[in-house]
Amino acid sequence: MIFRWSIWGTHKKQNAELLKYSILTFKHHFGNEHDYVVCTDDKNLIDRIIGDLASIIDFNQSIKSIYNIESKATWKKWCPRVRLDINQTEIYIDSDVFLLKYPSEIENLIAEPKIKYAIMDEFFGQPWQHGAMKKKATGETPFVNAGLFIQKEGCDISTDLEREFTWWNENIPFSEQTHHDEQGALAIALTPHLVTGELSVLPKDKYMLIGPNENKDIENIESITLFHAVYPEHPAFYKFKFHLNRILNF
Numbered sequence: 695m696i697f698r699w700s701i702w703g704t705h706k707k708q709n710a711e712l713l714k715y716s717i718l719t720f721k722h723h724f725g726n727e728h729d730y731v732v733c734t735d736d737k738n739l740i741d742r743i744i745g746d747l748a749s750i751i752d753f754n755q756s757i758k759s760i761y762n763i764e765s766k767a768t769w770k771k772w773c774p775r776v777r778l779d780i781n782q783t784e785i786y787i788d789s790d791v792f793l794l795k796y797p798s799e800i801e802n803l804i805a806e807p808k809i810k811y812a813i814m815d816e817f818f819g820q821p822w823q824h825g826a827m828k829k830k831a832t833g834e835t836p837f838v839n840a841g842l843f844i845q846k847e848g849c850d851i852s853t854d855l856e857r858e859f860t861w862w863n864e865n866i867p868f869s870e871q872t873h874h875d876e877q878g879a880l881a882i883a884l885t886p887h888l889v890t891g892e893l894s895v896l897p898k899d900k901y902m903l904i905g906p907n908e909n910k911d912i913e914n915i916e917s918i919t920l921f922h923a924v925y926p927e928h929p930a931f932y933k934f935k936f937h938l939n940r941i942l943n944f
Contacts, residue, residue, distance in 0.1 A: 737755075786840075
């Protein structure tokens, strides 16, 4: 399997500690036999921060990606390309997502032949979670969180996502862009697969968003498999850092 992260822009130094912990938690539970990759616009900086925890791709030195654009949305997470290796199951992970225990649900869905993709659920489904792409969403479009997204071996969302990116690029002016546009585009690209039963949405009580507006009163994460310490200030990371340290034997 491939586990991949992205980090770029002005928040690199601020989020570097989170990125390091995120990688460490996945390596702790999955071991060293898989590929761990960080895609970035500053290879030298990230190399100094994470060392040999993961291989590093400088997407500014790769073939120009259509997603390597300046916008309010998080399109750069897909640089240098949406699929690094279609011959492996590939798991995209935000730098503020942390694995607390071995994810048996993910193991089971990878073994399920009909499932092609898996993704986190949203806290409460609301139109703003699709960003400006709510203009194109339908009643079937799921409210999902793109902090963790899985493409199984042989499956590739690249063409469907590029179609939605192209629509966004042609129809959403900069003044209407939001941080959630890429998530909304991914949700729309995945809609047909949800309808056909090929998309698995992970249970939100075990794969949890925690932030100022999401599960903000939670104090005990012993029963949680994974949590996303959501943007902008990631308070859940600092609140539960002691728990991560205990898992990692720090």
